[in-house]
Amino acid sequence: MSLHEFWDFLVLGVVLGSIYAVIAIGYTLVYGVLQLINFAHSEVFMLGAYGGVLALTAVEPGSNPSALGSVAYVALGIGAGAALGALTAFGLERAAYRPLRRHGAPRLIFLITAIGASFFLFNLAGKLFGRDPTSVPEMYDNNTVATVFGAQLKTTQVLLLASAVVMMVGLDLIVHRTKLGAGIRAVSQDAEVASLMGVDIDKVVSRTFVIGGLLGGAAGFLYGNFVSQVKFDMGFIPGITAFAAAVVGGIGNIRGAMLGGLMLGIVETLTVPLFGDEWRNVGAFVVLILVLMFRPTGILGERVGRTA
């Protein structure tokens, strides 16, 4: 692999990794407040992708929209994706997890419920939207906008990267600078004490799901745009990779999830020119194992509260 090729693939890896990072945040946030691996998050992601695409199909972008039009379409797609993602996550928490918490159900029941919810949602999507893929309408001309060390940056890639960075910075600010963020951190450190201090746990948990859903839904749309089609089972592979990313970074740790996502995206993509595409998941998961061998709690360690 020449140096030029290295930059080519690094760019692709960073773009893919930034999407993984945004999805991974959804896993890690929920784990922080509930110690639950929300396996249905991949379906939040998938429904977000459909939300964005359906909204776009409704307004039908022409073949050559103006620059301003392009921005509006992209914003609409991201907005609709985030909205449907948030709605799904909110509904999921209300319908599936809250009743379990009320009854003090054991951990395993939560896990099984999450898997059941995932099955239900992706089959529902298959029923509603069909099992064939739906293509994502073209919202802009995919030109080269910049060149980094000889690697071309396309509109899609810049858009993805920029949106992902904005979302991650925004989330970091919410968690560290707002009252809601303080609540989230308090609940993840010690839920019982937090409730004694006057934190409304139900509210915090519900809002955590909504935030995770917003990010997951938006990431779903961006990812759909990236791979140019959406499909009822599209959540599976990015979902499992993002979950791995959350674990690599230290599950429960938000900055860790971002770092883990970026790392897996880059490793995966660099595996392709070196060993071939069939090895891409092997590469990513070998890194996962190596990290966990030397740092069993992930690169940055566990828990939202201990960041910074």
Next chain:
Amino acid sequence: MFKKTIVKLAAPVAVGALALGLTACGDDGGDSASGGDSYKIAFQGPLSGDNVALGQNMERGVKLALKEAEAKGDLGFKVEYLAVDDQGDPAKATAAAQKAIDDKSVMALVGPAFSGPTNSAAPLLGRAGLTAISPSATNPTLTEGHKYATFLRGVPNDNAQGAGMATYYAKKLKAKKVYLLDDKTDYGVGLATVAEQGLKDAGIEVVKKSVPQKTPDYSATAKDVVNSKADALIYAGYYQDLAPFSKKLKEAGYTGAGISGDGSNDMKFVELAGDAAENWYLTCPCTDASVEQATKDFAANYQKEYNVAPGTYSAEAYDLTNMVLEQMKGLGKGKVDRKALYTALSKATYKGLTKEFSFDENGEFGGTDIYLYQVKAGKIAYQGNINELAGS
């Protein structure tokens, strides 16, 4: 999230259970007529799930043939249709085929549509003595040494298709370096292996890689294609993966030629890939029913019945169904059973609309004609016989 894992764990258990069930009742399927005046012909292929368009094309051909036969009414018995959905998935094909086997009035099965499912279902069909006559399963090894007792292939295999691609690249496009990508399915690997041999024999440099089917992100592979400096590309796989791949190729700035086989030869490819599908070559052992003179009436009837033009292998499935019907008629009312029908079919010659069908002692098709298509202005345009086009 765990769905794949669970499916993978469950599949061997289900298959194992099926196999046990079969050994218990393995040899009672051979000779069973049901009353004598009502039979069924099944079609097995992807009728849901991925690549469903390919299955539907054929199913409609089969149904049309049955409908016309009933309207004509000279068979002397009734023939009904049974849909067998294997979702194009080898793991689901055994259970699907069992459905046809268990229905004692099913005399023949058109399909399985794909090579992978054929590999897993054909042994069961063979033991049950039920003819599997496929209009589209093209992996060359399926007929090797007559390993599946009742499998008849009604289509030239991938040796012909892969060789056709290689010839076209070598003689017509004069390619120097070809990037060859398969999708790790039985079909893709089979096609790629033959194409690779053909290209190497012609002295063309080959870069051979694999990307497993259903990989969501093709951007890195597309980049790899561009960096390899190949001037031509072969994709051995199905349209659902070629569509995102071709989009990523366009984005990565690939300008060379691209060719894919019958698994991608469907309008769904063009719909999903949009502009990126433009100029892609598609091969097929099938002719375009709407263009060829012999199939124009068929195409018109099909259009009337389903409100769409016939797709890949619609006419071939129609032909094979008629071939089966003709042999059933030859056996006569009350005398049709699975064994007799297989024997009759394996020796028969039938002049269909698309081509003449006959089989050698391994159940292999007796012809090698491959046809070339190219995507132009959002349509899959029929070009003609690939060897004639390549000038050889």
